[in-house]
Amino acid sequence: MELKKNILNNIRYLILALVLIIGVITIFYYVANQADDEGLSNTSPCFNDAWKERKSNFTQKGTSQYHIYRGLDHLKCLEYQMSIDEFNISINVSNNDPERFDWLLTSNFYIAFINFEMGNFDEAEAFYSSAIQYSDESSVRPKWELYRSRATVYAKLNKSTEAIADYTKAIELNSTLWKLYKERSDAYTALDMLDEAVADLEMSEKLKRSN
Structure with missing residues (x-):
């Protein structure tokens, strides 16, 4: 018992x-x-839904990648300033990250993109220039795309000579994309360099037909 x-x-x-x-x-x-879920109470329903769907995929909280993901979700919701804030945090915490150049390039690229969308072309130029510098250490985005993006900003700033230089670098790296020739043709036209503009336009049409 x-x-x-x-x-x-x-x-x-x-x-x-x-x-x-x-x-x-x-x-x-x-x-x-x-x-x-910290901070979700101060964000939009759009961001909350996107973040809850994504958060199972991110790595350690507080890393550059974590803040890039948050920046991308804010961008998806057109919350530009909050997106920029997250990308800036990503830059600030990247120092000891072994993939820091990937995060630096990505953050600068998207800050430039957002500033372009907001019409802040001087800021866009500066951040695209930083992204191009980091592209020597990272291949997370193709370098021709970075040159093309900055060239587009130069065109908006009426810096046609600089735009042509960047379009030329982009073409050297990706010579089969017809849009690059079309865009460089527009820059040549802005400088009344009509022979060069016509030649690029013809090349653009030729590549477009072949594709």
């Missing part, structure tokens, strides 16, 4: 211990989820 009583007591203690363990695990996951 005493043995049976001891066994029952041990079972009770075991059940109690399991209940306590389950309780601790539940609290841990609750706190973790609360931490993951």
